[in-house]
Amino acid sequence: MTPKSRLLILAVAVLLLAGLGTGFVLHAASQADEKNTPRAGGPAVAAGPVALTQKQRIAFVNSAAGPQRTDVATVAAARPGGARTAADLKCARFYAAGGTGVCLQTGLGLVAQTNRAVIVDSALHTLRTFALAGTPSRARVSPSGHFAAWTVFVGGESYGAEFFSTRTSIVDTRSWRLLPNLEDFAITLDGHKYRNVDDNFWGVTFAADDDTFYATLGTGGKTHLMKGSVSRRTIASVGVDNVECPSLSPDGTRIAFKKRVLAGASLWHEYVLDLRTLKQTPLAEHRSVDDQAAWIDDSTVAYALPKEGDTKSTDLWSVPADGSGSARLLIADASSPAPL
Template sequence: MKKVLTGVLGIVLLLGAGVLYVVQARGGGPAVNARPVMSGQMAIAPGNLYFRNLASGPDEGKLAVVPAGDPSGARQVGELRCDRFATARSTSICLRLKPGSLPPFTEMLVLGPDLKVKHQETLPGTPSRARVSPDGNIVNWTVFVTGDSYSATGFSTRTGLYDLRSTTLLKSIEELPVFVDGKRYFASDINYWGITFAADGNTFYVTMGSKGKTYLIKADYHGYRGNAVAQNVECPSLSPDGRRVAYKQKTADGSWRLAVLDLTSHQVTHPAETRPIDDQPLWRDNGTVLYALHHNTTSDIWSVPANSTGTPTLLVPDASSPASV
């Protein structure tokens, strides 16, 4: 409770203006924000939920924040625009499509606790996934090089890492040596996407796709090798205690549903969310998973218990890419 109150107080202190319902339109867009918005300088603080604001209006596409304990309240926005966002400790990553680029390029921004840019790279492709290791030392991303969804025929991804400690940039992990059933796996169609790091800052999990199958790869960052530990796992997200992975599981009709894998027993649990999802889940804590659900031209952020009990709860409408410290 103290952390939540601290986060709320942090937002109040950072506000540079009151609630804005009507603002001057820019670029010929709507002059009215569809949902209440507060403007002001933003920073990363515990007790907050960050996301991409999708409510129509001049602030659509901007990074926004609400108190985790009151996600239905007015959202605060700054000037940072991101297509995907993630944060951990004092480090954040923002992926955004470079304006006017053809073929498309992605701007990858590494941000400090004040959301100021510490490092920037331009990558070929469109933004897809982004994460920060729990210790805040490594940012990672996935971009689409061709196609516009995982269901697109012949899609190709590039997944990379940036180590803030050594300033090492790895634009693609496609040369990662992987072993399946104890044998080194070779194929010309390998794609990786959706990295999630463990608390040790070294172990990570990632999806490998090849020959119509997807594998959950457990990898060693410093040793730089990986082993397949499960199949039909996409966009993994490791729980804070490192015991389970929440992910997208392909169903018979070609859509995905939310699933949770116990890494010790290999038992798969399906949370109460039965609607199709196309997102990399985020653990709110060891018992709750957050995710974006798409509908029409927007999406909403929902939460659900990681076991098979309870019911899904709408947290933030017109929002995507949830992130929390």
């Protein structure tokens, strides 16, 4: 190849890279403009301090269009449709309890996508940051704030995909000891020790004793409700299948979960399981819910659903936990509910 040819190829490459760079900048700028433009008739959002020790409020991720989109926000539990206060902490998923929060973040680095879990104190100040092995999916904190857990996709993009892989981690927020993968725990399924290459755990929910937790195990084409112990590094099946994304009630007696109602399809309905009798009660939400529900109180669960006409936003809905009543809009343009 002649020097002239090399120079020509170099010049073309520079022009192509410049064009790509300009395209990325313009695309990012258009996204930023869209993101920073509040929607007419949308909820009132004001920047301000947010404290996880506030009482009678609900924390969530704000998805209303405007500069506070994806910020952690709170609203009065008695007036969930009222004005919300948004802090300067952006999250893809968020949960808080006991004055501790876990914020799962995703973004583009210089070379590739960067994902991380950020543990925050009651004033949303960063305490510790952990790199994530994949795309954020679920997040939970134990009632005392002692433990935080998260699930990420390391392969596949949804629980409805034919093939997907997850990784679920638990961190002690006092010692900062990280348990990077629940698959490393001693697993017991149907009374027998179990281990399979397709094991996937997701959707941790903690009990009040700072040791017991529940989660979903997906293996062999089925999902199982599992009960674990942080201190013993064990997790065993409860005897109930077709349970995904469990959420333990504040009184510790029931679990809200999503149940696949059509084999091979991404269609789930919300149920509540009584842990004493193992009776399952279908809730009065007839749309498909792909979320880990949160208990707003002992009688109400909340969950996110895609916002009609806006693929970039979700609304929070709630429904009675006893199967009565009907679903109602709780907080518009919101996700990741956490009652404070």
